[in-house]
Amino acid sequence: GQNIDQPTEMTATEGAIVQINCTYQTSGFNGLFWYQQHAGEAPTFLSYNVLDGLEEKGRFSSFLSRSKGYSYLLLKELQMKDSASYLCALMDSNYQLIWGAGTKLIIKP
């Protein structure tokens, strides 16, 4: 079967760094996505990893280890506007997305 796990909630301080982890189990893999979702709004695409390693995009980076079934999203220089839910999604062998429940990130001044 397929399964995705990520923490329900995390808290961090403005200006700091936070790492949001996502672990998964799947029989077929075509990539892992991260999305940001502000309350009451639609998710917006952040990153896509299909090969092992770190992808950096400004203040946000995403890491993938396929052998460990593990990904993380790293947010640097946190800003108050980064308060949101972060969704991890796995693309399976049928190119369908399997979604995690999301991690609510709370940024404190």
Added chain:
Amino acid sequence: DGGITQSPKYLFRKEGQNVTLSCEQNLNHDAMYWYRQDPGQGLRLIYYSQIVNDFQKGDIAEGYSVSREKKESFPLTVTSAQKNPTAFYLCAGDNEQFFGPGTRLTVL
């Protein structure tokens, strides 16, 4: 502007009524998707369409219906058979899932 549009943003209906949510795109995406999101849960796939005049059931298709008569349009009907229709409904295009703004449906 290009993008995926959903209307209305908020929708209220009485129990027992069918309601149709619109999703339009001008991005020339072949694939379109409908998801439902409930508080504290991940997105769940209702229906998807990879090409005009064809669509497939997702994980929670019961109580819903769709059509794909045009590439640009993928409307979702929430029927009276759907037991818990109150939710946030999201339409997406392309395999990278670019989303419309969503429709929050409340059934009274």
